[in-house]
Amino acid sequence: MRIASTKDFLAGVLFAGFGTAFAAVAATSYAQGTPARMGAGFFPLVLGVLLAAVGLAVMARSLIVEGDGLPRVRLRPLLSLLAAMVLFGIMLRPLGLMVSAVVLVLAGSLSSPEFRLREALLLAAGLSVGAVLLFVTLLGLPLPVWPSF
Structure with a gap:
């Protein structure tokens, strides 16, 4: 497996990492509830899962679509x-x-x-x-x- 776009891959890792951490840390310390009766942790959990899914999608895209390399850090x-x-x-x-x-x-x-x-x-x-x-x-x-x- 070859990474075609390093920049997209690292952005996907960042999104997936933040989403997973947000869902694991912020959401689990509150009651979840159900979609009909949402608890305080329901929205952070959904938001974290969606952010992690976006990160995985960006990582998958980086394996297919050719992109730029990493820019020089100033x-x-x-x-x-x-x-x-x-x-x-x-x-x-x-x-x-x-x-x-x-x-x-x-x-x-x-x-x-x-x-x-x-x-x-x-x-x-x-x-x-x-x-x-x-x-x-x-x-x-x-x-x-x-x-x-």
């Missing part, structure tokens, strides 16, 4: 986005949502080779205002908006 964007999210989490309480969101967008923008400061500043301003409107004003989350010195 670590700089991956690590800079991870660092931007960690920095946002650290800065949120002391510096507030506005400043933290601006720093998040600017630090995340540095991961792109097409970085332009003006566009990143405009995006940061728009997203930080949008985040405050959504999370603080509309949803009423108790997040600090500005730095508290």
Whole structure:
């Protein structure tokens, strides 16, 4: 048996693994019930089984249909986005949502080779205002908006 598409095969393994783990862990700790009288674990079980079935279908397809190989993993964007999210989490309480969101967008923008400061500043301003409107004003989350010195 030869794998024609490594990318599809690994995606299928990922789907099947998550689906199986979800069905085994999340669904079994709650009562299942029946389709007529569903328990709390019925929907997670069905969702996990369906995800595992999709994974098996993608794995089977990878054995038949020729596909691309795995793309080269670029670590700089991956690590800079991870660092931007960690920095946002650290800065949120002391510096507030506005400043933290601006720093998040600017630090995340540095991961792109097409970085332009003006566009990143405009995006940061728009997203930080949008985040405050959504999370603080509309949803009423108790997040600090500005730095508290």
